[in-house]
Amino acid sequence: MVIIKIDALLFWTILSGLGGAVTFLSFIAQNKQRKKLWIALGVIVVLVLLLVLLWPKLHPEDNPKIQQEQVPLEQTQTQQVAQNQPQPQQPVQQQDGAEAKRKEDEDYRKCTTISGCENYLKAYPKGKYVDEVRAKKAELEKNAPKSGSHNGHEYVDLGLPSGMLWATCNVGASKPEDYGSYFAWGETSTKDVYNWDTYKYANGNCKLTKYCNKSDYSDNGFTDNLTTLQGRDDPATSWGSGWHTPSETQWDELLANTTNQWTTKNGVQGRLFTSKKNGQTLFLPAAGYRHGSSLSFAGSSGYYWLGSLYTDAFYPGYAWLLYFGSDNCVMNCGGRDYGLSVRAVRSSAQN
Numbered sequence: 001m002v003i004i005k006i007d008a009l010l011f012w013t014i015l016s017g018l019g020g021a022v023t024f025l026s027f028i029a030q031n032k033q034r035k036k037l038w039i040a041l042g043v044i045v046v047l048v049l050l051l052v053l054l055w056p057k058l059h060p061e062d063n064p065k066i067q068q069e070q071v072p073l074e075q076t077q078t079q080q081v082a083q084n085q086p087q088p089q090q091p092v093q094q095q096d097g098a099e100a101k102r103k104e105d106e107d108y109r110k111c112t113t114i115s116g117c118e119n120y121l122k123a124y125p126k127g128k129y130v131d132e133v134r135a136k137k138a139e140l141e142k143n144a145p146k147s148g149s150h151n152g153h154e155y156v157d158l159g160l161p162s163g164m165l166w167a168t169c170n171v172g173a174s175k176p177e178d179y180g181s182y183f184a185w186g187e188t189s190t191k192d193v194y195n196w197d198t199y200k201y202a203n204g205n206c207k208l209t210k211y212c213n214k215s216d217y218s219d220n221g222f223t224d225n226l227t228t229l230q231g232r233d234d235p236a237t238s239w240g241s242g243w244h245t246p247s248e249t250q251w252d253e254l255l256a257n258t259t260n261q262w263t264t265k266n267g268v269q270g271r272l273f274t275s276k277k278n279g280q281t282l283f284l285p286a287a288g289y290r291h292g293s294s295l296s297f298a299g300s301s302g303y304y305w306l307g308s309l310y311t312d313a314f315y316p317g318y319a320w321l322l323y324f325g326s327d328n329c330v331m332n333c334g335g336r337d338y339g340l341s342v343r344a345v346r347s348s349a350q351n
Helices: 008-030 034-058 064-084 089-108 114-123 130-143 235-239 248-256
Strands: 148-150 153-157 164-167 258-265 268-275 281-285 289-291 294-296 302-309 318-324 329-335 345-347
Touching: 089 114, 114 130, 164 248, 248 258, 248 302, 248 318, 248 329, 258 281, 281 302
Parallel strands: none
Antiparallel strands: 148 153, 153 164, 164 345, 258 268, 268 281, 289 294, 302 318, 318 329
16 A cells, blocks of 8 residues: 655645635536536546656655665765775885885894894884894894903993904093093193194294104204104003004094994984994094184084194194094094094003
């Protein structure tokens, strides 16, 4: 049995149609035209029935049943369209996964030092090489030379071919990040003013009285051809037997057997040297230099004396030094009257 629900608009439409029909029939009856009466009545009834039957199709928005039937169809079509559409995120995720795997493999290959192993374990706590890296780190730590001290001053063994041991802090400092003292080349004590007038081995007119290989620049034309600091002129010897300022050859060895990078240690900027052999590290603070009565470039540049005279200069008033900033680290030369830092070394063969 079909039940047709008629809303208010349809009801008033039908009622109006019937009212019109009654009025029309009354008019026909008064004129006694019975035949026309039945014809008109039949037409009205047919029109009303057609209106009732066709109204839901002509106005589906007014039919809740049709709306309810259409909703699942729309949802199904939407789901089908979504399923048929390509998923753009999947290739990106696969690509990201491949890149992450490549990066992990690359970092794993760097696990040849203790610091390299530590970096990997920190970056990949659940990586696929974790067990191998932990075992490799333990082996490196077991075989790595240990740091120590001599005459109360600590050193680090970087595994250098010569066996040279480098002090962990500057002469005059108590910690690796401390600047320490500043010395003119060939002097063993600090002072308030650094220039040629106060330099120990000059007569005040830049005429040298020691470490001179050219008579034109010496006092009274003398030459001694000394090119390496003697012990009594080396500030590092104040630490006791065996300690000295590194030579050009020893600095070259350090640079050749380590990597170095600009870094910060306990708030102090400088360069960190990491051994290529055993992963041990050496920090040099960017202590700047002193000239006149001023300290310059502290925190941005480091200047460290070598124990070697710079003999290539036309004027023997220069000595070798190591210079570094945030983007470079090179051997250079500077006036012997400047106050620079000193980092002491000693041989592992010495007692």
